[in-house]
Amino acid sequence: MIEHLVELRNRLLKSVLIILCVFGALFYFANDLYQFVSGPLRDLLPEGSHMIATEVASPFLAPFKLTLIVAIFAAMPFVLFQAWSFVAPGLYRHEKRIAVPILASSIVLFYAGMAFAYYVVFPLIFGFFTSTGPEGVEVMTDINAYLNFVLKLFFAFGITFEIPVATVLLVQIGVTSVQKLAAKRGYVIVGCFVVGMLLTPPDIFSQSMLALPMWLLFEVGILIARLLPKRSEEM
DSSP states (O other): OHHHHHHHHHHHHHHHHHHHHHHHHHGGGHHHHHHHHTHHHHTTSOTTOOOBOOSTTHHHHHHHHHHHHHHHHHHHHHHHHHHHHHHGGGSOHHHHHHHHHHHHHHHHHHHHHHHHIIIIIHHHHHHHHHHSSOTTOOOOOBHHHHHHHHHHHHHHHHHHTTHHHHHHHHHHTTSSOHHHHHHTHHHHHHHHHHHHHHHSOSSHHHHHHHHHHHHHHHHHHHHHHHHHHHHHHHO
């Protein structure tokens, strides 16, 4: 037990160290990072409008917070590798063969969800918000409020894009089966549009931009789940 605790401590320290190293390397570009993340809103602000800071420390703390979170996201493959190295010795051979692609795909899909939010969803949302304000109201978003808003969306879309991984895991651990998931396809499609309605502006185009990828990812998860048992039998 002591040996396991020591190994866990060492791997946690390595993870924290790499995050701090990445943060240190990125901190010089903190303002540039914020400029990039705020680009989708600034590009759509009415002429003469701009972002503001309503708190004394916001001009420093908002880029600082963003840089720290970017460092965590950037170091996530290394952090997950440390977690994998800790638990791998206790897994069976067939479990390792399944876990490795699931771990890798989880990272890729999470990044893909964030990219989808930035390049597709943000322009739609901010275009809608900046064009529907009451007459005489100038749009000047606080930089800290904007950061909190987009971080929530980044996380939400990153988790949403994990649908194939969640589908495969549910089938692999025996919680459900491919046949049961396929039979509930109609409920899943409705659920995707409900989520799209909650996370995007209230128009059918924006909702579909999120709901359709979610449904397609669900279908991909079912397809992969159909193939995995056959591969397991061959092993």
